[in-house]
Amino acid sequence: MKKVGVFVCHCGTNISQTVNCEHLAEVAKDMPGVVFSTEYKYMCSDPGQTMIKKAIEEHNLDRVVVAACSPRMHEATFRKCLSGTDLNPYLLEIANIREQCSWVHSDKNKATAKAEDLISMSVAKALKNESLTPSVIPIHKRALVIGGGIAGIQAALDIADTGYQVDLLEREPSIGGKMAQIDKTFPTMDCSACILTPKMVDASQHPNITIIASSEVEKVEGYVGNFDVTIRRKATCVDPIKCTGCGLCSQKCPAKTDSEFECGMSKRPAIYSPFPQAIPNIPIIDQTACRYFQTGKCKICQRICTADAINFEDQDELVTIRYGAIVVATGYALYDHRDKYGEYGYGQYTDVITGLDFERLVNASGPTMGKIKRPSDGQEPKTVVFIKCVGSRDATKGHEYCSRACCMYTAKHATMVRDKIKDSQAIVFYMDIRTPGKNYEEFYLRAVEEYGVTYVRGRVSRIYMENGKLIIQGEDTILGTQVIVEADMVVLATAMEAQPDATEFARKLGITFDQNNFFNEAHPKLRPVETFAAGIYLAGACQGPKDIPDTVAQAGAAAAKVVALLSKDEMTTEPIIADVNINRCSGCGFCVPVCPYKAISLKTLTERVHGSVAWGPTGREVTRQVAEVNKGLCQGCGACTVNCRASALDLLGFTNEQILAEVDAL
């Protein structure tokens, strides 16, 4: 026989003023299974807890029901109290007679009757409670940071500085990301490379950081503390150990193609490093451009390489590495206006460029050596028009959201035009000016007041060429007139959007994404860097558009979460998780798609079954599939239990039996 003890709390007068606690303690004695009951002024106080402990000992209680405030308040307290005894903390039940009884009712008789019911529900449930033990999973003390932009670099450095090993994975030949392409950063106007490259060097020289460039995630298995990540190292045809980074191969390579880093505004060889400060500074061969791979003849680079580092037989390699935690810092892509914005010429005007193109044009090491020259004829543009919100805040052609950084970088660009080109005119077409950041508004005002940038509030409806000029037709909604501007160059502030492969990547990791394909944080306010998958964290623009300061801050936060996880040797998981009765499981797999954590998989069993059927031998062996719950991944929501028609899945702590007992108790 189970022995239940009932402890009724007065909560000062919070409960006792509307509920007759003495009466409750008295009637509880007659409830099935109850062998002891009492009441006390403050059950959660030390004397109250001592009273519970003593009663457990004296009356050999094996279940405890505390009738007090909400379990959200003191369930943890009383569980802890039970752990101090021989009882398992999960043998506790709380009857919420304060928030859901004494505080919401005024008729003392009715409230007392209800409290009695609540206690009898809890007693009925408690009788079905079983001891639950948290399971322990080991934490593998190595982190993976996916994406080598500023977010990834910052996260990797922060984790590595605390002493943990970090692998920094980058799919391009060099880390650096978008920030490496940017010329100056707002609002301070310091040189982007000057602040980024030292961090890149730090990362490459850090004893705890391994940079894995030209590589991508192939597959992710496992769970928090124990992710097995398979990485595809793409064939680069250059042995990174032998290569000295002398750069001779790139100089001599006869094949040329558009440089991605320079946004196609200059050429690069087929064997190349994307930019001079690349890290690792090892060139790779772009097989689509390489003369040898395309025609079977050339191999100049191999002939001149003194280090013998060129290997044309290089193949993709797969390696699987175990990590305790993962930071996703895969960044963003830029909205391509060319197939959407017909009114801006569908990309047919070479002098209509994007903000990133402009960054390269204005950069001292860019294709024009920092002189602003328009791409079509290399002339210095005198009138430059900037159009904001291209693809942002435009539900018909682009995205509904605001890309957050465009107002600031457009102000920066316009300032630079005014600064670098004599007698120039910079005109910005905008919808709103959004400058929520430290010194941002000041920066914008400086553009207007000191640099004389013209801001026109309105959309541009058409751009066309006339007599070698770009004609920008738009409206000024403040003056209420049509505006027609003749310009030499137009810069579009195109939207930041999710990487094109973001959804596929999210599925690989088991994380979720929003309607714009940005990865979902676990809670928009309170868990901004966690994902729903334990042990996987987000940093930077992969979670949503951000500027550099926000990205770096989030990277630091993600690193702190990783370090907190890795600092433990093992972690205990909440024992309120789903449990499979394999004897009942028919392997239909209906639990698998409803699990938000990918915690359920099917495994194959082989067993002998009794019984003969006309066409099979008696005692034959059959294989069948059954569900298996990963204790590390399951968070205990119980959605699977409802989709399991055979009740083969049950949720410990909230079992079908327990809930039915509560229903039946009334």
Add this chain to the structure above:
Amino acid sequence: MTNQPLADNPNTSGQEWDPKILVFACQYCTYAGADLAGLSRLQYPTTTRVIRVPCSGRTNPQFVIRAFQKGFDGVLVAGCHPGDCHFATGNYFTRRRYLLMTRLMEFVGMDPRRFRVCWISGSEGPKFQQVVTELTDAIRPLGPNQKLRDIEPSVIGGISR
């Protein structure tokens, strides 16, 4: 008191009859909302009972039918608003399942006023109060539920006297 028949006939019991309502509340939203109603001292009928479940996705329709079998006069299944589920997607499945369940119950003659599904967030203490009060008020004129009810085992077949 507990063991008395759950619902006396409203015509014979003299005082005003309150229907017994069972609420299945997800612990992250609706249960928290009910606690908030308590913190704000919002009064509602004493005949409301709440069963805490981790997520509305845990509320098996079988529990609901069982509640009606056991003599509850109304059942409320409540959870986080779609999109706000602590477990990301649980309530989306709840919504699908209960869209069907409500239709099925009505099809077999269960008064739709007796069975509700509602999203009540942790900040919606007043909504919790409002929904259970409305449910109670809507059921009161209907009288005790007899449909699907199984308080006494009925004997089928057999000599009847």
Add this chain to the structure above:
Amino acid sequence: MNENIIQVPDKSGISKIMREIAGDLLRQQTISLVIGWEKGILPNKSAPAFITQSQDAEKLIFDEYCYHNLTKYLLQRKGSGLKTAIFVKGCDSRSLVGLIQDNQIAREDICIIGISCPGLMEERNIVIPAKKCEICYTSVPVEYDFLIDCPETKTANDEPGGSYAHRELPRVENMTLDQRNIYWQKMFENCIRCYACRNTCPVCSCKECCFDQANPTWLGKGNSTSDNGFYHLVRAMHVAGRCVGCGECERVCPMNLPVMLLNNKLSLSIEELFDEPPASLSLDVTATLNHFKPDDPEEFM
């Protein structure tokens, strides 16, 4: 012209082709069992047949009393790795798709011999078409390896919502709430809980049914109107979005209860609410309750 489609001049020719195919398959020895139909004890009775020897293939028949959806028998071979050939009508073929989708049988373990169905007759009244034919959605099997194509194939009811054309549905839907309540109370009262509807249902493929479990006790052994109601409602929810409308549940009911009506109601609701096609018409659809759309109808604000 697909060589696996065999044309027959009329329905009387079906049996002969069945015997030929079954005999061939058993002789080739890749298949160790053929499940089909044989003649029963009375002229208006046919029965499931299990053929393991090629010479026994002569027993096989197809006539207007071959109601039985044989696909559930495949569960007896689950996991054995043995290969089975099975005869299916159009309606049966959907449940075969369902069983494959529910991970209960492997497509490669079965050889499907489809019969484009010329229609069945009521056993008790041999001139009335069988009730299950009223809700026919596809008389030609949706999945098969061989097809015995009969020109007398009845036109299936392929209108949207056609698979729920249970003649009772509109009548019951139009009743008042109280009338519906009485209707179902009477049905639940008359149910003897023999479980024939469940045991014959091809989508009730659980290893151990929740109604048979003692822990938790969802349902006692005793028979009461309330418990019988629990049984039928829960079963309807369990097959919601999975019911293939084969009509077996209603056919086998010894009390002639309108068992299928609840399933039809839910199938129709699914089509209306979620704009999903009838279940298991093809192998690449997901069961209704296994997925969701964020913009599903919202009625619970």
Add this chain to the structure above:
Amino acid sequence: MKYAYYPGCSLSATGLEYNMSSQAVAPHLGIELQELPEWNCCGASSAHLQDHTLALALPARNLAIGEGLGLSLAIPCAACLSRSKATEHAVRSSQETQSLIEALIDRPYTAAYPVKSLLEVFIESSLDILQDKITTPLTGLKAAAYYGCLQARPTDYMDMDDPEKPQTIDIIIEAVGADPVDWAHKTECCGNSHPTSYPKVGGPLVNRILQQAETSGAECIICACPMCFANLDMRQKALGQERDRPFNLPIYYFTQLIGIALGISPKTLGIDKHFVNATELLVQKGFIPKAESSAKGGLA
């Protein structure tokens, strides 16, 4: 292909040439245009400013008559087209609207037969035939395709072409052997009635289009809307005086262009009825003989 031809009010007045050329060209290309019996005003430009339901009901009656004949409507005028497509769209997207409209026009209308612009009809059903029938390829003619505002907008239901960079008239220009020029004002506003009622506003709009066409090297403008045609053709003299340099850009309907390429007499196509002399250019280019051109040299 047979269509119910809905000429609308313009095609017997300002758009007479459009009507003449359409009727002349269609039979050559296997297109049968049966004039819609008992057609009524489409309500364009005024009805939808007065009463939204009326604006739907007016074209619906025409569409319903077409549906009764089992025919799609082929509509030359862009404004008629726009109103009819709007109605079709409204009926398709709401059962409620459909019932309302059906009640008002007192006949069934289910939007079963899609409304087509005449341009669409030619593109869809006669482009292949056209290649074989051309007797006079219009080689060397530089033509600017002008679509105006309504041909491809709004995109919700005018789904035949790209709203920013439409192509259909350009395709026809190419098909008859001429060279479409690339220019920016294909879809700019022609001013609708403003050039007449409020020349200060309307004039510059027309002017802009003509200027652009001229700058881009076009020798003529090809259009598919009687309103556009009228504005562009009628205003050239006045606008030329304003800028002290005459405009001389003949405007043709695309159907006229096809007609010339098929060797149909310019008179049949109504080419002699334009304000800006439209014959001269064709003679100059050698597409039509001089003799015929001497008949009349345009109204302007």
Add this chain to the structure above:
Amino acid sequence: MRKIAKTRIDDVLRALAPRYDLYVPVEGATTMRTPTATLWQEGLENASRFRLYEEGLPLYWRTNTGLSPKDLFFPQTEKMYTAISQGKTVEIKEESTNAWPIILFGVRSCDIASIDCMDRVFLQKGYEDTYYKNRRQRTLIFALGCSTHEDTCFCTSMGIDPKASPTADVQISDLGDAFGFTAQSPSGQQILASIDSLMSDAYTAQPVSPDPMLINVNLEGVTEKLETMFDHPLWDELSPRCIGCGTCTFLCPTCYCFDINHKSPTHAHIVKQRSWDSCMFVDYTCMAGGHNPRPSKTERVRNRFLDKLLYNRQRHGRVFCVGCGRCVSKCPVSLEIATVIQKIQAAEVTP
């Protein structure tokens, strides 16, 4: 023999109803008729069965009822006693018994034979089942001879005369347009005497004879043959077809297995009840520890037919099949006793 026109049979029933609990065969459809509406549509009627007589019930005389009258003595679910706990004490409340007399009117020969089977089980094997006895001992049986039969009937093969049941208190014969009544026991005589004024003399009228039955099985030697057939491959051959439902057992008038279980309307209140169980259910022989001596359908199907044809003959002295044909008609997969007897007869047995 006395007779009354079929059209006036209600006069007899009306006369008997006040003095007895009168059970009569009723069409299934009636159960769906409510005061306000006919909710049940024709063609969807549930099976006909015996019900307490009320005026206006549509009586069903053509053939036997869909459900046998066994549930009148042995209800599908039967309350046994109630235990009520108060505080720490438990009070047991027995079900009350009753002595009001019952007439079972219009029972067919096969079902009367099945009542004999049930009597052997519940009353004659050294143990008397009080619940069964209470109902059975106050029941008088009016047998109704068959004038026609269902396709599935085969009582003659089981040695039963469809027209005569000597053990009944009254034998009713179908005389075409009238029912003839013959008393066969003193109580029967007494009752008939009380309603004699309603009837006239039947003189030489002869009961209508049913046509020969469509199903004929040979029971001879079956029991003896089965003694040697426990391990016969026949069971492996038959069992795959079975779907394991309870249709045959629940419809069978001689199946008597039950399960004792309980129900808790509230947690302080337990009702013990017994309900029909079926040996075709997987959990029928499942023991508390989880072991199941009949784990597969082969054992279960074998048991059912050995029980009907062998064990009950050994234990209770007769084969427990009365040829009512209900399983033949309703088994979803035609795995019924007539077919099985034929298969047993045809089976080869190695001595």
